[in-house]
Amino acid sequence: MKSKLSMIVLFLIAFSFNGFAQKDVSAKSAEAIKEFKHTNDKISKYFSSAYGYAVFPSIGKGGLGVGGAAGNGTIYKGGSIVGDCKMSQVTIGFQAGGQAYSEVIFFKNAEAFNRFTGDKFEFAAQTSAVAVTAGASFDVDYRDGILVFTHAKGGLMYEASVGGQKFKTEMR
Secondary structure (H helix, E strand, O other), X not given: OHHXXXXXXXHHHHHHHHOOOOOOOHHHHHHHHHHHHXXXXXXXXXXXXXXXXXXXXXXXXXXXXXXXXXXXXXXXXXXXXXXXXXXXXXXXXXXXXXXXXXXXXXXXXXXXXXXXXXXXXEEOOOOOOEEOOOOOOOOOOOEOOEEEEEEEXXXXXXXXXXXXXXXXXXXX
């Protein structure tokens, strides 16, 4: 049991350091946008009408009791790249496994966008994301100027946990 716990702690530490530095993932972000639109073209209206958005092409998540997630992303305003960002997450609760997913966060207005880019932004436990699947109908609205979509890439994770996402940004 002790060796299993040690392996988990080492995994989470390695996982955290791997995503620590902000990286330019703009090419991968552009591919993720194409994948979101290809999976369900109804999301296109959000890309064209949002004040801005942040795209995380690949977020890795894993845990056993205690979990973590991290990923680098690209910030867009008016369809143009204006910065880079990093997401980190810690969760506690019943969880086991690992998965990878893409995430896009839409900002309805300048206030929401500025909260995000001002490094004063984090999601609490009650924030929910809409899973993008083929053919699904989107009847969702912004909450506090924010709308989040995710797209599963692979893996399997069972989870009933509490935690939050924290973001760091660097404008270009």
